[in-house]
Amino acid sequence: xxxxxxxxxxxxxxxxxxxxxxxxxxxxxxxxxxxxxxxxxxxxxxxxxxxxxxxxxxxxxxxxxxxxxxxxxxxxxxxxxxxxxxxxxxxxxxxxxxxxxxxxxxxxxxxxxxxxxxxxxxxxxxxxxxxxxxxxxxxxxxxxxxxxxxxxxx
DNA sequence: GCCAACGTTGGC
DNA sequence: GCCAACGTTGGC
Numbered sequence: 001x002x003x004x005x006x007x008x009x010x011x012x013x014x015x016x017x018x019x020x021x022x023x024x025x026x027x028x029x030x031x032x033x034x035x036x037x038x039x040x041x042x043x044x045x046x047x048x049x050x051x052x053x054x055x056x057x058x059x060x061x062x063x064x065x066x067x068x069x070x071x072x073x074x075x076x077x078x079x080x081x082x083x084x085x086x087x088x089x090x091x092x093x094x095x096x097x098x099x100x101x102x103x104x105x106x107x108x109x110x111x112x113x114x115x116x117x118x119x120x121x122x123x124x125x126x127x128x129x130x131x132x133x134x135x136x137x138x139x140x141x142x143x144x145x146x147x148x149x150x151x152x153x154x
Numbered sequence: 155g156c157c158a159a160c161g162t163t164g165g166c
Numbered sequence: 167g168c169c170a171a172c173g174t175t176g177g178c
Contacts, residue, residue, distance in 0.1 A: 009175095056177075134160060138175085156177105
């Protein structure tokens with residue numbers, strides 16, 4: 001089992017939006033980065049735990065927990081000319097982009113902010129991809145040690 | 155709104 | 167294959 005962190009802009013899709021879905025479940029569409037796509041395709045499995053991270057907002061940070069509940073399948077929003085992340089090069093018979101389904105588990109009792117995590121880049125979170133300068137991956141692996149350390153901050 | 159750090163595109 | 171131009175991400 002692998003652990004993950006997935007980013008979403010709360011103005012676009014927040015953890016509250018996910019929690020409000022039927023069964024707390026939704027597809028995670030809009031990933032348009034090959035490295036992130038390959039991670040979803042090759043590494044993500046049903047039952048993997050995921051941090052829900054709010055990015056590009058007033059208080060960037062980890063806000064809750066979810067789990068993968070369906071493995072990678074074509075991101076149909078890429079086929080839709082009216083969709084925000086439409087990609088005309090992606091065809092249904094040969095999809096460029098994939099997504100997984102995720103299920104809401106719970107909010108953290110408080111937001112574990114990026115600001116709070118940053119100092120640990122000098123210690124327990126030295127290799128945490130989220131804290132790497134210039135990192136823009138929206139789907140990234142978290143080691144069991146990193147996962148445990150971060151959750152213990154809650 | 156600014157801008158650093160990317161990733162992608164396309165001319166050559 | 168190189169690399170400049172461009173677009174995007176995301177913190178601040």
